Amino acid sequence: MDSTWLSNGGRWESYVFLGALFCFALLETFRPLRAPQLSTTRRWLNHGVLLAISAVLNIVVFRGGAVLFAILITAKGYGLLNKFALNYPLRFAAGFLAADLMHYVSHRIYHRIPFLWRIHRVHHTDPDFDVTTSFRFHPFESLLTQAANFAVIALFGPPVMAVLAAEIVTLFQDIFEHANIEVPPALDRILQVFLISPSMHRIHHSTLITDQNRNFGTIVPWWDRLFGTFAPSATTEFETGLQGYPKEHSASLVHTLKMPFNKVE
Numbered sequence: 001m002d003s004t005w006l007s008n009g010g011r012w013e014s015y016v017f018l019g020a021l022f023c024f025a026l027l028e029t030f031r032p033l034r035a036p037q038l039s040t041t042r043r044w045l046n047h048g049v050l051l052a053i054s055a056v057l058n059i060v061v062f063r064g065g066a067v068l069f070a071i072l073i074t075a076k077g078y079g080l081l082n083k084f085a086l087n088y089p090l091r092f093a094a095g096f097l098a099a100d101l102m103h104y105v106s107h108r109i110y111h112r113i114p115f116l117w118r119i120h121r122v123h124h125t126d127p128d129f130d131v132t133t134s135f136r137f138h139p140f141e142s143l144l145t146q147a148a149n150f151a152v153i154a155l156f157g158p159p160v161m162a163v164l165a166a167e168i169v170t171l172f173q174d175i176f177e178h179a180n181i182e183v184p185p186a187l188d189r190i191l192q193v194f195l196i197s198p199s200m201h202r203i204h205h206s207t208l209i210t211d212q213n214r215n216f217g218t219i220v221p222w223w224d225r226l227f228g229t230f231a232p233s234a235t236t237e238f239e240t241g242l243q244g245y246p247k248e249h250s251a252s253l254v255h256t257l258k259m260p261f262n263k264v265e
Contacts, residue, residue: 013168020172024131024179033182033198037127042251047132049253050122054135054142062146070153070163079157088159095158097220099166102152104223106145107216118260119144124212125250125259127241129205134174138260166219173219177201188233196221199233205240 036043062069073079081091110120122138137145153163177196191197196217204215214231217224224230241247249255 013171016168017171020175021131024175024181028130028180032180034180038247038251043128044132046251046253046256047136050137050256051135054137054139057139057143058146061143066149066153066167067160067164069150070158070160073153073157074160079155082157092159092162095156095162096166098152098156098158099163100219101223102148103218104216106148111213121242122256122259124205125242125245127247127250129178129202129240130180131175131178134178140260169219192221194220197233202240203231207239207241207243
């Protein structure tokens with residue numbers, strides 16, 4: 001089963017990414033929660049180029065994705081989950097949650113260490129908040145995130161299917177939680193039990209620093225609840241982006257790529 005999914009893993013990830021992007025972009029177009037502040041065309045082009053650069057760099061540096069790396073680790077019997085007589089469902093769940101916990105921990109570290117914040121603030125300088133914000137990351141951050149992902153796989157040795165599932169769900173969640181849409185309040189309350197919803201993650205993109213230090217999670221909200229960084233959905237309007245950063249620069253590829261080398265505001 002692992003080998004079958006491995007051979008089609010990249011295809012499934014592409015299907016999920018493109019499908020989620022299309023569906024939520026369509027909803028944003030006809031039922032947006034907020035009107036955009038900047039040109040949608042400029043922003044989408046800028047974010048698309050960032051995504052392309054990141055994808056190429058990851059291929060050059062890592063040669064293969066997380067699923068292929070998991071196959072190699074599993075074949076060698078490396079990782080904590082391969083050292084104990086655990087049944088497959090337990091190893092699957094542990095591997096999946098370990099991947100999500102890695103995203104939570106690394107996200108908090110990006111906000112705490114000044115140099116890493118210089119890189120991560122590229123994501124926060126978007127004054128708008130929509131599906132393309134999900135891939136508005138500096139290429140350096142994409143490399144660091146993949147390196148952290150590989151480290152977790154090497155440490156735990158999760159099942160290949162758990163790694164693939166985490167990759168696919170993360171792709172979907174990144175797009176969903178950045179979507180400029182309004183989820184009905186009743187449904188939103190249900191989702192917040194086991195998923196990060198757009199209203200939850202939107203708080204993290206507030207211009208207020210106190211809000212930026214809330215809701216770091218990617219898939220499940222349990223880490224935020226466990227470590228005291230959870231904030232419920234906001235019921236009032238607030239501005240998104242970074243205070244003091246010129247909005248016109250946020251859609252400029254040159255300014256975006258230079259941001260880690262500029263002084264931290």
